[in-house]
Amino acid sequence: MKNLILFVSIIALLTSFKSADKNPIKKAKLKADADNGGITLPKGFGALVVSEGVGKARHIAVSEKGDIYVRLAKLKDGKGTIILKDNNGDGKADESIGFGSFVGTGIVIGNNYLYASSDSSVVRYPMVKGSPDESKPETIVTGLELYSEHGTKSLALDDKNHLYVTFGAPSNVCQEKNRMKGSKGMTPCPILEWHGGVWQFDANKKNQKQADGFRYVTGIRNIVGLDWNKQQGELYAMQHGRDQLTTLFPEMYNAEQSAELPSEEFLLLKKGSDFGWPYCYHDRFQGKKILSPEYGGDGKKQEICEGKDKPIMAFPAHWAPNALMFYTGDMFPAKYKNGAFICFHGSWNRAPLKQGGYFVAFVPFGKDGKPSGDYEVFAEGFSGGTEVKNPNDAKARPVGLAQSADGSIYITDSVKGKVWRIIHQ
Amino acid sequence: MKYIISLSLLTFFLSSAMIQKNTITKPQPSVYQPDSGKIIYETYCLACHQEDGSGVPNMNPPLIKTDWVLGDSTRLINVILKGLKNTEINGDSYSNEMPSHDFLTDYQIAEVLTYVRKSFGNQAGPISSEDVKKQRAKK
Incomplete structure (x- = not known):
């Protein structure tokens, strides 16, 4: 018995040493770049450039052990994902490795798998010792x-073994x-049968066709920013208006109105929701959905749009929200927790x-799963000038977001594929 | 006195010429007006291809330094008449579909294409209404 206790304590001691020598050293070495990698952040935050450029970057995921996976819109040396590894813990990538031979946007790690999408498929790789095994797609x-x-x-991915995939309207x-x-x-818009929404699939079943999935929500023109909110147990997305x-319709809308309409909508995707595209668009000045001029609208009429599901927040037009991420980490101040x-x-x-x-915005969230205040600018200056x-002309454009195990976040850029890591000191 | 008369005559002619210029709404097909191509560009093309013709990365192709603009005028005219999609340009792909603009007149298409071929640093020959007419007839 005495021996057993000794044995267990030694193991416990060894394990604690093992985990202790990994993380604190990494944390201790993280330091923001003097110029924050060319971007501006709120007080207390800093940024370091992980990589100056991996290619035409899209979305990003970070594994538990801190390896970074960046999806590409264009093959780089025959590869569609770039893995960035930081071997000495200073936050800067020391190693860049190509992975998988197909381009695309989506990437998410969960269920002990890494899922990646092309525009026509979703493939997953088992995580073996914390890394995806490329030989077992x-x-x-x-x-x-x-x-x-x-x-x-x-x-x-949700917490019930479902995979959600966006099907933007080709229109x-x-x-x-x-x-x-x-x-x-x-009328009716035939595109809505197979597009203009989010489909839900079994996250573990192989070779599903679109028809094997379930149209979870409809009436959405295009989504790029999509995230499962663990705290609420709900799916959220940003629509491109x-x-x-x-x-x-030059006789109905002048250049200025067209620049300010419609809203970019922040959506809570409850199962079965219909947000009204293409019949309706959201006007944040009137605070409601308006009938599209292609369907007889005059900029004021609502008609069928009155009954469509509403956004939880409306942003200025055409800003192109390309990533959405709920923050669950502990590194940032309390107000950021569970915000978007x-x-x-x-x-x-x-x-x-x-x-x-x-720019990258932050939206504080209340316990009810709705925004608890207006959005604020979190990171800006990507374009390299005051106005585009x-x-x-933009030197960089933010396109992807991921959170690492320590609570810092990563931002990708679509122009050269620059990757920043944001830390709070 | 003679001087004053000639001065007022001159003023009269100048101002009537100016009034005449301002009241012309429809461009004369026979006379090339550098501005009309620009106005057509601003109305129908600028939203996607941008003020400087540089387009939008991954979405709308640039009109600068590309054989599609500088090269074969027949192919270029057909882009306006028939639209374009899923085409790689200078090794990059662009996601948005260009709709047909066959509702523009032969003259308007010639004007706007000539404007594009001579703007944004481009230097290529003009395109005539006759060229456009020929392509439209082939449809």
């Missing part, structure tokens, strides 16, 4: 229709001829007015 969702407009697939507003002046909106009100970070990739459809977005006239 399992196709979870397959055979999805390939299309370029809003074709990227963002991913989320601006479901006109007979997409984006063509004078072309009518189709429609474009070109003035190009398509949103990457606004930045607009193009506000010309000839100056563009908007190009043309999207190509």
Whole structure:
């Protein structure tokens, strides 16, 4: 008995040493760059550049042991994901390794697997000793229709073995001829049968087709930012609102109105919700959903839109929210806990007015799962100038978010693939 | 006195010429007006291709330094008449679909394409209404 107690204590001691020598050293060495990697943050926060550029970055995930996985929109040396490893614990990537040979946006780690999407499939890899095994891919969702407009697939996992996949509408507003002046909106919009929503799949079943999934929510033009809120047990997303009100209806909307309409909507995706696209758009000035002009709207009429599900928050138009992440860490001050970070990739459809977005916002959340205050600018300065006239002028555009085990967060950039790590001192 | 008369005559002619210029709403098809291509560009093209023709990364292609603009005028005219989607340009892909703009007149298409081929640092030859007419007839 005495020996057993001694044995157990030795093991416990060894284990505590083992875990103790990993984390504190890493934490001790993390230091923000003098210029915060060119971005501006609230007081008390700092940023360090993990990598100056991995390629055309999209979403990002971080494993328990701190390895970073960045999805790419364009192959780099034949690879579609870049793994960044920090071997000495200073936060800077020492190693960059290609992984998987398909490009795409979605990536999420959960169920002891790493899930990654292309525009036509979702593949997962088992995590072995904390790293995904590239030699054992399992196709979870397959055979999805390939299309370029809003074709990227963002991913989320819940706590009940479900995988959520976005199916953006390959259209601006479901006109007979997409984006063509004078072309009518189709009624009913046939696109909604297979697109314009989020589908739920079994996270563990191989080779599911879209028809094997379940249309969880509908009436959403396009989602890139999607996240499962663990605290609420609900799915949330950011919608990209429609474009070109003035190009398509110059007699009804001037350039300024078209730049300010419609809202970019923050959505709580309750099962069975219908947010009204393409028949409706949200006008944050009138605070309601308005009938689209393609469907007979005049900028004021609501009609069928009165009964559609509402956003929990409305942002200025065309800011392009490309990532959404609920913060569950302990590193940041208490007000950030369970609040939402949103990457606004930045607009193009506000010309000839100056563009908007190009920053990371924070939205505080209450216990009821709704925003408890207005949004605030969390990280800005990505574009490298005070104002963006043309999207190509932006030096960097925030596109992906992830939280690491220590509570720091990562931001990716779509221009060169710069990766920042945000810490609180 | 003679001087004053000629001065007022001159003023009269100048101002009437200016009034005449301002009241012209429809461009004369036979005369090339540098501004009209720009106005058509601002109305139908700028929202996607931007003020400087640089486009939007991954979404709307640039109109600068590309063979699609500088090269074969037939192919370029057909982009306006028929639209374009799922095409790689200079090794990059762009997700948004370009709709057909066949509702523009031959003259408007010629004007806007000539503007694009001579703006944003581009230097390529003009496109005539006749060129557009020929392509439209082939449809």
